[in-house]
Amino acid sequence: MNAEELRSRFTGFVFDDIDLDVEADSLAGFALACGETLPKFTDPSDPEFQSVPNYTTRIHGTRSLPPDFPVEMDRCFDAGKSIEIHAPVRPGDKIVGRSEIADIYEKTGRTGNMLFIVHRMSFYNQRGEHLSTVDWRLVQREME
Amino acid sequence: MGAETRADDRSFDSVEFGEELPEIHPDVSIENVRRFAKASLMLAGRFTDHEEARAAGLPAAIVPGIMSQGILVALIHRWAPNASVLSVDTIFRAPLLVDSKPTASAVVTDLDEEKRIVELDLTLKNEKGETPVVGTARVEL
Numbered sequence: 174m175n176a177e178e179l180r181s182r183f184t185g186f187v188f189d190d191i192d193l194d195v196e197a198d199s200l201a202g203f204a205l206a207c208g209e210t211l212p213k214f215t216d217p218s219d220p221e222f223q224s225v226p227n228y229t230t231r232i233h234g235t236r237s238l239p240p241d242f243p244v245e246m247d248r249c250f251d252a253g254k255s256i257e258i259h260a261p262v263r264p265g266d267k268i269v270g271r272s273e274i275a276d277i278y279e280k281t282g283r284t285g286n287m288l289f290i291v292h293r294m295s296f297y298n299q300r301g302e303h304l305s306t307v308d309w310r311l312v313q314r315e316m317e
Numbered sequence: 318m319g320a321e322t323r324a325d326d327r328s329f330d331s332v333e334f335g336e337e338l339p340e341i342h343p344d345v346s347i348e349n350v351r352r353f354a355k356a357s358l359m360l361a362g363r364f365t366d367h368e369e370a371r372a373a374g375l376p377a378a379i380v381p382g383i384m385s386q387g388i389l390v391a392l393i394h395r396w397a398p399n400a401s402v403l404s405v406d407t408i409f410r411a412p413l414l415v416d417s418k419p420t421a422s423a424v425v426t427d428l429d430e431e432k433r434i435v436e437l438d439l440t441l442k443n444e445k446g447e448t449p450v451v452g453t454a455r456v457e458l
Binding site for chain 1: 341353355388391394402407
């Protein structure tokens with residue numbers, strides 16, 4: 174199956190969703206380890222305490238690819254992540270994350286053909302506010 | 318959103334095209350990466366244990382890609398504590414090794430005066446001068 178066929182069959186629908194309760198220790202630990210110094214990111218007692226902008230990149234669904242997807246995860250590598258931030262995560266938030274395949278395309282490099290799979294997770298809080306959209310680019314070399 | 322103004326806040330008008338942000342030297346020691354892994358529930362041995370990483374064919378434990386991204390976001394906040402980060406895109410070109418001595422840097426590549434948005438190119442270099450992580454960000458001031 175080529176990239177076009179894969180895109181036609183596997184994009185455009187949510188194949189997984191997860192719930193996550195956000196804890197202050199996780200928000201602060203993430204921020205401190207990355208070298209943040211602003212109390213609004215590192216100190217849970219700060220009145221403005223919130224996540225660093227890219228916090229939701231750490232959240233994974235129950236599966237990375239749809240059922241029956243003809244590529245195994247252990248043959249892919251992580252080529253990058255992008256995030257669009259719409260609102261901060263706060264401690265006590267109950268986050269819902271929904272996964273879909275946003276795009277599939279091929280590129281040819283020095284080492285041969287590579288298949289790019291864009292796994293997109295969209296995150297919402299308990300009020301239905303859209304927090305962020307994270308695109309995770311997975312690459313498989315030498316598509317079969 | 319009600320936050321107080323700080324003395325080191327940056328105004329959009331003070332930012333220049335081509336401006337280089339002050340570099341930072343992030344802590345990617347095994348202890349700090351384990352702290353990140355615990356907070357993020359990314360407890361795979363390739364991040365937290367050199368021996369496990371070597372057994373998996375890596376030269377040493379590797380820094381999680383999203384920690385590298387977080388380091389670059391922290392660089393932005395050191396430069397402009399009032400920056401509102403709208404988006405970040407990072408490309409993981411090669412593993413960044415735990416216990417290495419990386420340098421994070423950035424440069425202003427575009428200014429949208431109407432929307433007061435600054436675009437940045439982001440780089441994380443290792444001590445050999447290689448760039449295992451590059452990226453871009455859009456921030457509002």
